[in-house]
Amino acid sequence: MPKKVLLFTDLGIDDAFALIYAFFRKDVKILGIVADYGNVSRTNAIRNINYIKYIMGQEKIPVFLGASVPLTGISVQFFPEVHGEAGLGPIIPPDIPYPVFPINDIYQIIDANIEDITIINLGRLSSLATTFILNLEKMKKVKEYICMGGAFFYPGNVTAVAEANFYSDPYAANLVLLHARNLTIIPLNITQNALVTPEMVQTIDRFHQNTQDPAGLIIKPMLDYYYNFYSKSNPGIKGCPMHDFMTIWFMLYPEFVNVSRVPIKVIPDRGEGFGQSIADFRFTTNPEYRTHSVAFSFNYEAFKQSIIDTLLTRR
Numbered sequence: 001m002p003k004k005v006l007l008f009t010d011l012g013i014d015d016a017f018a019l020i021y022a023f024f025r026k027d028v029k030i031l032g033i034v035a036d037y038g039n040v041s042r043t044n045a046i047r048n049i050n051y052i053k054y055i056m057g058q059e060k061i062p063v064f065l066g067a068s069v070p071l072t073g074i075s076v077q078f079f080p081e082v083h084g085e086a087g088l089g090p091i092i093p094p095d096i097p098y099p100v101f102p103i104n105d106i107y108q109i110i111d112a113n114i115e116d117i118t119i120i121n122l123g124r125l126s127s128l129a130t131t132f133i134l135n136l137e138k139m140k141k142v143k144e145y146i147c148m149g150g151a152f153f154y155p156g157n158v159t160a161v162a163e164a165n166f167y168s169d170p171y172a173a174n175l176v177l178l179h180a181r182n183l184t185i186i187p188l189n190i191t192q193n194a195l196v197t198p199e200m201v202q203t204i205d206r207f208h209q210n211t212q213d214p215a216g217l218i219i220k221p222m223l224d225y226y227y228n229f230y231s232k233s234n235p236g237i238k239g240c241p242m243h244d245f246m247t248i249w250f251m252l253y254p255e256f257v258n259v260s261r262v263p264i265k266v267i268p269d270r271g272e273g274f275g276q277s278i279a280d281f282r283f284t285t286n287p288e289y290r291t292h293s294v295a296f297s298f299n300y301e302a303f304k305q306s307i308i309d310t311l312l313t314r315r
Contacts, residue, residue: 002029003251004113006106008066009244010038010123011048012083013226017196018122018245019049020215023056024310027252030058031109031117035100036066037076038123038168040087046100048086051093055214064103066127070169082229089225091218103127107135114141118251121147121176122244124165129172132179145180146247149173150266150277151188152294158275163188167275170268177264177290184259184293186246187277194246194303195239196223207312216311246298253306256299263289 005022007030009015022028035045042065049063069076086092110117119142121128128147132139149165150173156162166173177183201223208216226240242249250257263280265288267273280289 001116002027004029004031004117005251006032006034006109006117006119008034008036008119008121008123008128009045009049010036010040011045011052012039012079012087013089013222014240014242014244015039015122016048016052016088016222017219017242018248019052020056020219021245021307021310022248023052023058023215024313025252028248030061031113032062032064032106034064034066034103034106034127036123036127037068038165039083040078041076042066042068044087047093047095048088050096050098051088052215053098054096055218059098062105063098063100064106065100066103067124067130070124070126071129071171072169076168082226084225088218089222091221103131104134106131107138110138110142114143116143118144118146120247120251121145121149122247123148124168125149125172125176126169129169129175132175136179140179140181142180143182145176145183146186146251147176147183148186148191148244148247150185150264150294152264152277152279152296154187154189154192156276157188157192159272161273162275163277166266166277170266170275173266174268177266177292180292184250184295185264186250186295188243190257190295190298191243191246192241193300194242194249194298195237196242196307197239198227200239200304200307203308204311211314213314219311246295249303249306250295253302256302257295258297259293259295261291262294263291264294265289
């Protein structure tokens with residue numbers, strides 16, 4: 001049976017790669033997509049989602065209106081130097097007018113799949129936290145959550161200690177940590193090392209030049225743009241870190257990821273530690289912490305092979 005997924009995304013380049021990869025898989029069924037602010041504005045996220053739905057022939061998947069600002073009330077900052085003007089590198093997608101539904105409608109999907117649905121959060125946690133606020137008891141019954149966020153004993157990518165998803169809305173992150181059942185956190189510790197190399201991109205592109213699959217053909221311009229940013233900000237890096245993609249990959253290949261059950265929290269207080277994620281390996285009973293699974297390492301060779309095996313197929 002395919003994995004049933006409700007996806008929350010602020011669709012930038014690594015999110016787009018994750019979504020395309022999921023659509024290439026027969027063992028993943030995307031039940032719905034919640035469009036968030038984050039890498040780009042919510043408006044651009046919706047446009048990008050609809051474009052990828054179109055080129056993948058997945059028009060019927062519903063899209064829901066997520067958050068456009070964080071629970072902190074702090075002004076939103078976007079990152080065109082990382083993800084491009086619209087969020088897909090050099091690609092400016094057309095505005096495809098598929099319907100967008102209110103976020104309350106996701107509870108119908110959850111009700112219909114309560115025993116086997118996985119909720120995956122790729123970006124800021126504002127929308128996901130809001131769904132807990134609106135219907136706490138229902139969200140506590142969801143089978144599994146996987147969220148990209150945090151950095152544990154590892155440098156942040158916004159500040160010295162904070163990762164972008166948790167930093168942008170630590171209130172939302174803590175709310176999800178407080179109430180989510182069976183939650184796995186995929187932090188920068190492993191995503192920064194989940195590299196798709198230029199050689200892998202070239203191999204994928206050569207294959208799709210022959211198939212003329214539009215989904216395969218947009219991978220190279222997007223990841224070339226992404227790699228250009230990372231090669232300047234991290235000289236010597238050997239590929240593009242697929243941060244958000246690692247959530248999907250973990251769901252499919254948990255045997256290749258080492259996780260630890262550990263008490264964690266996020267610092268919500270304004271100051272130098274704002275948005276920092278902390279793991280308490282003393283395993284004390286501090287009520288401010290909640291114990292969840294955190295990924296700390298993975299099999300990189302298995303990661304690379306699964307990408308090649310998946311994306312070098314005809315749909």
